[in-house]
Amino acid sequence: MAKRVTAETLSRRQREISVSEFFAKNRHLLGFDSLRKALLTTVKEAVDNSLDACEEAGILPEIRVELEAAEGDNRYLVRVTDNGPGIVEAQAPRIFGQLLYGSKFHSLKQSRGQQGIGISAAAMYGQLTTGKPVSVVSRTGPGSPAYAMQVVIDTNTNRPKAVGKKKLAEWRLDHGTRVELELEAQYVKGRQSVEEFLHQVAVANPHATLHYRSPHGEETHYARGVQSNPAPPREIKPHPHGVELGVLMKMLQSTEHATISRCLSRDFSRVSPQMAVGLARRAGIDPKARPGTVVRKAVDKLYQALNDAATRIRPPSTDCLSPIGVQELLAGLTRGIRAEFYGVETRRPAVYRGNPFQVEVGLAWGGDLRADDLARVLRFANRVPLQYLAGSCCITKAVMDVSWRNYGLTQSRGALPTGPLIVLVHLASVWVPFSSESKVAVADYDEIRKEIKLAVQTCGRRLGRYVKRKARARSEARRREVFNLYIEEIVHSVEGITGREQKLFRDRLLAMSRRKTELAGMLEEQNASADELEASDNVVVVDPNAAPPVPDRAPAAVAQSGDVKPGETAPAEPAEAAESVRPPLPVEAERDPGPQMELL
Amino acid sequence: MAKSGSGAGPKTRSDGAAIEPERLRFPARLDAKAKIEHLAKKTIAMARREVDPYVDIPSRTLSNVTFSKRRKIIEMGDATQRRTLFNLNQARKYMQTLLVARGCSQLLDEQKTTSIRDLYYMSKHTLADGRENTFEGQEESDPIIEDLEVTLGALREELHLFAAKRGSAVGPLTLVDAGDVIDLSRMGSGGWSVPGIVEPGTIRFVGHGARFILLVEKEAVWARLNEDKFWRRHNCILVTGQGQPSRGVRRLLYRMVDELKLPLYVFVDNDPWGYYIHSVVKQGSIGLAFESKRMAVPRARFIGLSSFDPGNYDLSEDVSIRLNDQDRSRAREILNYEWFKAKPWQKEIRNMLRSGVKWELEALSSKGISFVTEEFLPRKIADRDWI
Known part of the structure; x- marks a missing residue:
């Protein structure tokens, strides 16, 4: 019989689990479960942070990502440099060295990061696998010098420690941040690679200039496609319909307001003072009661009152969202994807569980895309590309829900359509419902799926019109071909009957054939739907024959001034590096110098 | 270019609609x-x-034929279909x-x-x-x-x-075929095979001792009659079309009836298809209605097999064949043709439908190999039992 253990003995074994320890054992939750994924996640977290920081500070982002093979097997150095606002020196250790530290978790506002785990998790992963701490260089403005430091994480206490702090006499950037960390990783190309991730970032963030150097020294550049940052998203208070019971209790405990009615009307959106009083009464609570004193049972009732359909609470305001925008999305698509037809649709904001969200869809069809492949779905949440678990993602499911056959594509049951097609779906929300902590797939909410489907259908109809028109033009050409073929036989027959050459007869018939088929073409052109298609702001059509060949990668030095309109293509430049390997999708030449910076 | 100065393109009415070009006709006087x-x-x-460019093709459909009560043949109507290049x-x-x-x-x-x-x-x-x-x-x-x-x-x-030639003939008839004089009473067991073209330029009748013409649907029955020298005993010209007679055979029958002034009897299976073979010989066909006046023999007689014959001649039910759906629907179809409206025909066809069976000519052999030669046909002719 086993010896009985006392509670006291047990209590000696019970201790706080440090978040870092937890991470070390549950790295898959945060996207570090494989060597390949670790590299991608690290780059993704750093780039997300850079873009968020630039946009918040109103700076047009320019980001450089460099990968280098480090000494040892499967060791890589990741270096990400941005021109953002920089980080105050005192904050740097906590940002890079403490999990769950950040500015975004506590606010309801559309941003890339949400939880304050990302970059510090990457730093911890690097430290755990290589023993080397993350290095940071940052500068907040020309008035102050840049500093450098390394951040070591104490995995027992979840406390960061800055080492080797020094001021730099000189740094190339007036403001910005550089993060550098070494980690155990595996570098791959193709699907789910760093290249592909950056390419998709470029498509969804046309206002950002991106530079990339692969471990083999290949350079890729994405020049800015639009010259302004997206409108900064506004922070909103939680909407009663999106609040869970626990959160509600916590909010009541920690509110700064003295009465329950004030707390309801001030801490939530769309709750008026009268409505707050009514809600409290319905829950059997005195509206003047102190929020902290409300008993659990009463909170339960209050929660029910909040979610009661009879309580008519207006949907949350949606100006907190920052969609990419029609013109911006077109700019992103045309700079990233060599296609023939581009169509974009932005839905009006909608609400799921009290959280505002908005869906944008872009289609790219034809051109260099392969006709016999399944269509590709590029998924974005708050401008961040989603790379894994495509099959279980709400976005993929919504795209498969659409009957693509209506738009002239082939589609097997329960599958994506086949054709030279890329479907881009962007979901913007103050709180994106990811299906897991590693934020790779969107959970399946009916409201979201429906909005995505509607947007895809609108784009699809435009594509269908274009595809059908093209097919008609082709059949017109075939028609003429058939007539001309038969005309030869007819002329030959008539010549045989009359015993004379009938050159004039032949010329006349051929001229008629030309006119007949041209006339049909013209009538087609006058078709109202065709005009509507051309006139639409949501569509760009690139004449496949007019587009010049674009090199796989263009040198960074190419600089052209002036605005770039979507659909324009830069003149061809010779590819610089002959050893280049084609990136996952073709890249266009750099067209915009922007404020020239040296991020090297 | 048009001389009128109306410019290029098809002429248009004032409302802009193109005028239908006139029908393309071919004067009959031309060869x-x-x-x-x-x-x-x-x-x-x-x-x-x-x-x-177009041609106007007369429609060869049921809707574009009429049965001339006066001439007793099927005639083609005036409807055309335009066929254009573009x-x-x-x-x-x-x-x-x-x-x-x-x-x-x-x-x-x-x-x-x-x-x-x-x-x-x-x-x-x-x-x-x-x-x-x-x-x-x-x-x-x-x-x-x-x-x-x-x-x-x-x-x-x-x-x-x-067309590919089909059909044979024997009997007391002498004719010239492409310059050769041919005596149809000396053609052995195979008979004279009817050429594809039997126009006067190729075929000319010289003389005959016949009293009538008998067209037999089945070649096997024709061979039986030939072997039994039925044509010699009854002084007739014996012709088979091997099923639906070819144009050559039909034209030959027409010419013999027309030029030799002989009556024509048609001897076919008792089924809707047999009726229709007789009908094509007598009135012409829907598809070739434009040739009826040169081929149809309105005075042709249907001598059998009638749906009443098996009863009259005591044929065994064993040699009948059950009507199938196709037979029935075809029978109902021809019941509605204008040229089958005559009472005897309605009686004949309805009797077949009522009996539910059809009979092949060969069924007569069940009563004896030469029953058809020695009893059936002589009695039918003697009784003037025909339609």
């Missing part, structure tokens, strides 16, 4: 060669006037129509006749794009030939074409 040349000239003229659904057939015209023109120029199968080979070749043939099979060229016949109002024979 076949002149008609084909007329077609070519008109086509050139259409191109000059910038009219979408219509993707018609372009190929339009092209083929001119190819066939050119083939016939060549035959006429060279004074040769050939089979419709030969014409198919003459006109078949691969188009310039290498993907398509002018004709993909004889079944594509045969209807075009008939189209051209009706369009030009010129018979197949006038275009120097003939």
